[in-house]
Amino acid sequence: MSGDIIVMGGGIIGLSCALELRRRGLNVALLEKGPCGGQASGAAAGMLAPYSENVESPDEFFRLCRESLSLYPQWQQAVKDISGVPFEYAETGSLYVVRHEADLLALESRLEWQRSWGSGGEILTGSALFDAEPGLTREAVAALRTPVESHVYAPDLTEAVKRACLASGVQIHEHLGRIELAEWRERVALWAQNGERFEADRLLISTGAWVQEMSEPLGIRIPVHPIRGQICAYTWNEERERLRHLVFTSQGYLVQKANGTLVCGASEDIAGFDTSVTEKGIRRLTEWNKQVLPVLGEVQPFHRWAGLRPAVLDGRPLIGRLDDAGHIFVAAGHYRNGILLSPVTAALIADSVEGKPLPEWCGAFRPNRFGEVQAGAFSGK
């Protein structure tokens, strides 16, 4: 098989990039070692929350998140149109709930800079807060409401993007097992475990938490490591008061899904590539969440799962082409926000594949920024 570009990795990032590249007319083949969406992307809570996820200052990462949020309405509609697959996209807004008076100062400074970046935020206290979200603990002192934040049902979105890829002519090869990069300096060639060989002019690496495996063959430092997220869901049918917003606290979040479940996430564990769920991890969630939504004290989660977030040393994803190999592209390391960041990543990757320069502020995401392998503190220049 031979084509314009091979995409390695079929999570939300690889799938979204493949779809966008195909929409721009390229012949695309996507290679996935397991099932598409079988890792982080299928585990995510699906929050699209640039403001609640960036509470300190409007840096480049915040800008990327916000840009992606603004692409979402059209992007999700395009995915639905092309795939014919429906999925939940809910523009609910969010509440960031605090329980100390001392949190107000931080909320106010956040409100100030975020409003100037289009959050439309406001601080709710007292009855205004409990009218907005009746189930909240009366110990909540205040909440920052950000009306423009929303959420999607991540496993369905991922499946829909995959179907959209197939419908538009992306060749998807799943369950390939080990995939080896045989050649990349001129043309790109990969071997799958079953002996099948794939060739193309270009390569996009979007292998999530596994992207560091490419460090050695490519000779560049790719400091990406897995951070496990454990998460659980409750049955939440008509008898229960539905949560109207995404609810955030310093300890975690709650998301009401249309399918009658309430999702509560998530831990950040240092556990290597282990995706198991632990007693301690889930107990942590069920202990704090009832302090925010007291009714949770009466129920037990019916479903628990975990996924591996791809975390980067400086907290920013790797997006773009390699400096010394203009036909190799990377899109990985989206950590807590890969679902949110999928449309903007797809647009930036498609632009750079088409040879367009990325905006200057996107230099913060250059895949080469950590230098070459072995260029430690005291070697090199």
Added chain:
Amino acid sequence: MNRDNWQVGGQELSSRLFLGTGLFPDPYVQMEAIKASGTEVLTFAIRRIHLDSVEDDSILQHVEPQKYIYLPNTSGATTADEAVRIARLARASGLSDWVKVEISANKRTLLPDPIETLRATEILVKEGFTVLPYISDDPVICKKLEEAGAAAVMPGAAPIGTGLGILNPYHLGLIVEELSVPVIVDAGLGTASDVALAMELGVSGILMNTPVAKAKDPVMMARSMRLAIEAGRLAYLSGRIPKKKYASASSGLESLVIE
């Protein structure tokens, strides 16, 4: 180097770096940076901590508590009463009886309110806390905090998170001269040279967070700060040469004469 330990509130310490746990990209990077920094004292905002169950807190769950002294801070407080309330909550949860008093008067600069800080320090000292107030770099208020019983006094070099470095080295020098409790520079430093300079001025330690947590490589930067503290401290103890206007050859001019 010979042992150069120091003490805060009767507690002997060897590292002169206090590290804040906020702002790190993720817990793995945070833990690696803590290790690389060699710190023995960790600081964090009490309001962010899950006080009912500290071992389950989203940040502290990754830390081995017996290895570190916790210095919880009252950030977010705008009055002495609020700071005192927060400090009591932290102690009641068994977190620590050390407290960093941090009371901000202004949400844009987060500069400390000296009057409220002094009041809170007086109250908390009476209640038996080991109190380390964060304060502006004013020698007069620093002295008053020492008199009020602060275990160490922590003047800012510049506003929190700005990375501007030491804006008033003269004042910092005076504070070191006039206080007998340890002086710890807290806030405003940007990079290793700022840290070395502070140590050369004779301060006992450094508290920082942003310059490490927000560096491109926080782990390497943590190590850099550890080395800068050691370098600055050694330079301070060794005694620098005076500055001169003109050159004087290090080998002695005679050696240049060819016979």
